[in-house]
Amino acid sequence: MSAQRWIAWIVLGAWLVWLHALQAWLGSGGSAWVPDLALVLVFSLVARIEPKDAPGIVLVAVVARAALAVDPGAALAAGLLGLVLLELLARGLFELTAPAWRALFAGALVFAFDAWLAGLHALHAGIGPVPFVRVLAALVPAAFTSAIVSLALGPALAHLPGLSPLRSRRW
Numbered sequence: 001m002s003a004q005r006w007i008a009w010i011v012l013g014a015w016l017v018w019l020h021a022l023q024a025w026l027g028s029g030g031s032a033w034v035p036d037l038a039l040v041l042v043f044s045l046v047a048r049i050e051p052k053d054a055p056g057i058v059l060v061a062v063v064a065r066a067a068l069a070v071d072p073g074a075a076l077a078a079g080l081l082g083l084v085l086l087e088l089l090a091r092g093l094f095e096l097t098a099p100a101w102r103a104l105f106a107g108a109l110v111f112a113f114d115a116w117l118a119g120l121h122a123l124h125a126g127i128g129p130v131p132f133v134r135v136l137a138a139l140v141p142a143a144f145t146s147a148i149v150s151l152a153l154g155p156a157l158a159h160l161p162g163l164s165p166l167r168s169r170r171w
Contacts (some may be wrong), residue, residue: 004165009060011162016064022071024068032138035145036110037157038065042159043106044150044158046087047096048167054084057166071117079116102154105148114139132147 019037027034042061046054058080065080066073087096087109094101115136122132160166 008163008165009056011160012045012057012166013060013064014063015160015163017067020068021066027078032141033145034142035149036114036142037146039110039113040106040146040150040154041157041160042084043087043096043109044102044154045166046084047091047102048158053166054088055081058084059139071120072143075117075120079113082116083113093122097155099151099154103147103151106150106154107143108145111139111143114142 016038019041023034024038036059042057045057058077062073062077062079062153065071065076069076087105090096090105094105094127096102096105118139119132120137121127127135
């Protein structure tokens with residue numbers, strides 16, 4: 001692997017940590033309308049990478065998220081790996097770099113990831129099905145704002161400085 005690609009992986013990790021920190025800062029007021037900026041970046045990149053780079057993106061995203069999260073690393077890895085594989089499958093059916101598909105999939109995948117983590121927390125806490133439905137309803141604002149951010153900033157996030165060696169998808 002070339003030095004440029006190694007640097008791109010490190011830069012991706014830095015961007016993801018910064019986006020997680022920005023997301024935490026935006027959500028410090030308790031608002032539910034905070035987009036998951038790091039996931040939007042991951043999904044924007046996955047739409048443009050070679051499939052062989054997917055495990056690397058998952059690994060970097062898990063390490064960056066685990067650095068600032070309280071969620072177990074295994075839960076983060078399982079959720080992110082599942083979503084990245086789902087996106088790789090979906091990009092064969094849809095053009096995920098198109099604005100409408102990008103926004104739709106980003107919102108749905110953010111909701112799925114947050115629901116995965118909420119389900120694990122509910123299982124651990126012994127919460128029943130009725131309160132869990134309320135928890136799922138609370139995840140809609142983050143998924144919606146993530147879809148809007150993906151619509152507006154998806155290509156810009158995928159073209160952040162230092163990430164060009166990762167965007168080498170051949171058509």
